[in-house]
Amino acid sequence: MPDQPRESRGSHAGNRFDRRRARTRSALISAARALLAEGAAAEASIQEIADRADVGFGSFYNHFESKSALFDTAVMDALDEYGQLIDAVAGGVEDPAEVFSASVRMTIRMMETHPELAQVLRRRGIEQLHADAGLAPRALRDIEKGVATGRFSVEDPRIALSAVGGSILGLLQLESVRPDISGPDAAEQLAALILRMLGLPPGEAREVARRPLPLEPRG
Amino acid sequence: MPDQPRESRGSHAGNRFDRRRARTRSALISAARALLAEGAAAEASIQEIADRADVGFGSFYNHFESKSALFDTAVMDALDEYGQLIDAVAGGVEDPAEVFSASVRMTIRMMETHPELAQVLRRRGIEQLHADAGLAPRALRDIEKGVATGRFSVEDPRIALSAVGGSILGLLQLESVRPDISGPDAAEQLAALILRMLGLPPGEAREVARRPLPLEPRG
């Protein structure tokens, strides 16, 4: 079991020991994220990870019990960051249709604005599609809200969540293998498809999908 | 490089040598498929795979150059079988909307009728979503056909394919983590959502999604 610092605080709190510790840990997570994004995670040895992080080999075990523990943490870390980016764009929006539209467009554009994050999402997102924490519960809540207000029309919101989330990951995959298909246009098309799926009339779906984004993505 | 049999024919053709060879190869692929379905593929050693296949360790190298070559083959093999099952159900259907409806419902029900196949599809399907062979080109063709006849309304058929395929994988994932959500009802709901996404009016989407399947799945 990795040692715990005497007091656990935010990453930049504590004394110099704590900060150094946090830096090492963060370097390992960053290296793991990069490997995840490259698809090289499965083959990477702990030695390679430590080298990438520019950290002594033994330090690994100060922070993680095993490789898979590190990669699990790195996935959660990436999805947390993803959630924050989405919140920054869609957080204050009232209309559930616009929330989804903005989230979808933002996510697809991440292939260019945040490529590493987008690759992690593409490769590992489906496993987290129904997690009890993170983005999924909020998306579910937004679907239910849309149903309650009559804007959406779906029977089981969890099924709709699966379909919405899966279709986003599908387009990330497409853009990943066909780099010629990309950019705002593909994102708007998908947003319109998803809004139709959720029950908006085609014309309205299209209109919402083309509204200006509430905030440009901030990196 | 694994040796080639003197003549390559179908799996049951040739002399007894060829058949024995084919049996060993097939046992390795089956073991790999089972491991893929269990999610244990990443950690499995060649020794474990050979043991599962009830095959001598060295035989592995008669057939595959590496573990990943075997797993790649096993994924293709599973998706081929998947394609055949889908063809059996949707092959003779004319209406593209009904083709998708039947394919979707059949795929979701595979969680019960063909669990191993469904798990492989769930874990590896997204990588094959835009392959040049297999199911993807046929689905793309059906989308284009639907657009040409006015039944579907989408801008870029490849984006629609991503969304359709991804949403199916999303529901497979949901059923995998929440076994209480399953069965024909979930499958019909997703089929209706997908048809709406492709441009059918909600009432019609629902009607098509509930038509009797052209053929019951045959195992």
Place this chain on the structure above:
DNA sequence: ATTATCTATAGATCTATAGATAATGC
């Protein structure tokens, strides 16, 4: 005689840990 399979093993990793070193706290 030919070919695939099987057994045994050398050599190459790779993981986990022990102990030394460096950085910081008090």
Place this chain on the structure above:
DNA sequence: ATTATCTATAGATCTATAGATAATGC
């Protein structure tokens, strides 16, 4: 004095191959 990091390494895999064995062809 305390704590994290780093270096070195023992022991445990794991892969790939060589050579023996078993099955089949002709």
